[in-house]
Amino acid sequence: MICTGCALLCDDVIIINDSGNLKVRNACRRGAKLIANYKNLRADATINGKKVNYEEAIERVKEIINNSESLAIYGMDTISIEAQKLAIELAERKEAYIDDNSTFCLGDFVEMILKKEIPSTTLDEVRDYAYVIFYWGTNPFHTLSRHMSKFTYYPRGKRRQRGYEEDRFLVVVDVRRSHTAKLAKKNAKFFEVRDDLELIQAFIDALDGKPPKIFANDVFRVIKEMEKSDFNVIFGGLGLRYGLKGKYDKFLEMIRKMNERTKVYFIPLGCHPNMRGFNELLYGITGYVNKYSFKDKESKEDFAFYNLLFEEKIDTALIIGTDPLNSLPFEYAKKLAKINVIVIDPRENFTTKIADVVLPSAITGIECGGKMKRIDGVEITLEPMIEAEIDDVSIIKSILNLIMEGI
Ligand code: SF4
Structure with a gap:
């Protein structure tokens, strides 16, 4: 089966059912x-914390959404593209705000790739x-624990037959010697x-033929290594995103100058399994990857879910497959307690505990299928172990149908 534990969507996972005990290979x-314990901590249908049946819960959702004057739909990075499409349709019909985790994760980089401001490639090409x-x-x-072994540093590839000791050169940039950095020994820096930004400037200076102010020898050495090949790649994570302090132009300038010497691609490295799917879908419909208002027909920082909460701009939040009470700063997350909260999620979490209504769904990839986009944009068809009756698609469809009755 395909594992939906992170944005790598590994396609070689084998499940052995040993008299009810799942062994995962x-x-x-x-x-x-995630797979072996999929039955644990499952959410129940609830209204104000009391268990109800599914029909009662969905009826209450209809009331709340029909009465809402300012709705935000948030999350969706763990559900299928089919379910994301329906959530976007719901947002459009209600002229709601829609946003996902990529607003504070790597959405900006995905948008640059979709706008073709940065050259990107696939993980399969990287491996080869x-x-x-x-x-x-x-x-x-x-x-993304299998990233280096499946796609980058360790595997042999079509034109990389001699392994990491000779055929790869690893560069790790970080503020501390992380476990990944500890692997940077031979043929590495x-x-x-x-x-x-200081290191980015050092690369720009070196590429312009000027002496860099920091890491001069190492920067020149890395450029020399890059020039040995016509295929190099930068994987950028949250450390890079926040390290840039919004100065994406400097980063783009460095990539452009590197590409004048050799070929360099960029792939963002986030871990929500279908963040890329959501970004691409919303971009295809609106021209923006996140924090979008269907009422104002634009995307801006004010429409990021955390800002809508903080500024008390919404009366209802429909949260799908995420746990903002756990992930957002407390000053922001506590505002959830002041508004109507509807949660669609397979599991209990902090947000389900304060929700007005909880609708339990199936775990995408394990109990329901559909498609997701891997972090490099490759579409993957899921292969669930079982098919649950109620999943995100059927839940959001029911909400849409009920809302249509009320219009
Ligand atoms: S690396 Fe990610 S997709 Fe692959 S097995 Fe681990 S959690 Fe699952």
Whole structure:
């Protein structure tokens, strides 16, 4: 089956049912735990914390949404593209705000790729051809545990037959010696940075033929290594995104100058399994990847879910497959208690505990199928173990039908 534990969507996971005990082969620890324990901590249908049947819960959702004057739909990075499409349709019909985790994760980079401002590629191509591999502000050793073994540093590829000792050059950029950085030994370089922009400027200066102010020898050495190949790649994570402090132009300038010397691609490295799917869908419909208002027909920082909450701009939040009470800063998340909260999620979490209505759904990839987009934009068809009766698609469809009755 396909593991939906992170944005790698590993396609080689094998499940062995040993008299009811699930044994998971090939997955990393996170994926194996997710699959083997899929029956644990499941959510119930509730209204104000009291268990109800599904029909009662959905009826209450209809009332809340029909009475809402300012609705935000948030999350959706763990559900299928089919379900995301319906959620976007619901937002459009209600002239609602819609946003996902990519607003504070890697949505900006995905938007640059979709607008063709940065050249990007697929993980399969990286495995076959990439020589210099940067991990910039990301620690895949922990966040996407099979990234290096399946696609980048360790595997043999069509034009990379001699393994990582000779056929790959690893560059890790981070503010501390992470576990990924500790792997940077032979044919590798670790840049321990105080400020990502200083290193970006060092690369720009070196590429312009000027002496860089920091890491001069190492920057020249890495450029020389890049020039040995016509296929190099930078994987950028949250450390890079926040290290840029909004100065994306400097980063784009560095990539452009690198591409005048050799070929360098960029792939963002986030871990929500279908964040890329949501970004691409919304972009196809609106021209923006996140924080969009169907009423104002634009995307801006004010429409980010956390800002809508903080500024008390919404009376209802429909939260799908995420747990903002756990992930948002408390000053923001506590505002959820003041508004109507509807949660669609397979599991109990902090947000289900304060929700007005909870609608339990199936776990995408395990109990229901559909499609997702891997972090590099490759579409993957899921292969669930079982088919649950109620999933995100059927729930959002029911809500849409009920809302249509009320219009
Ligand atoms: S790396 Fe991600 S997709 Fe692959 S097995 Fe682990 S959690 Fe699942």
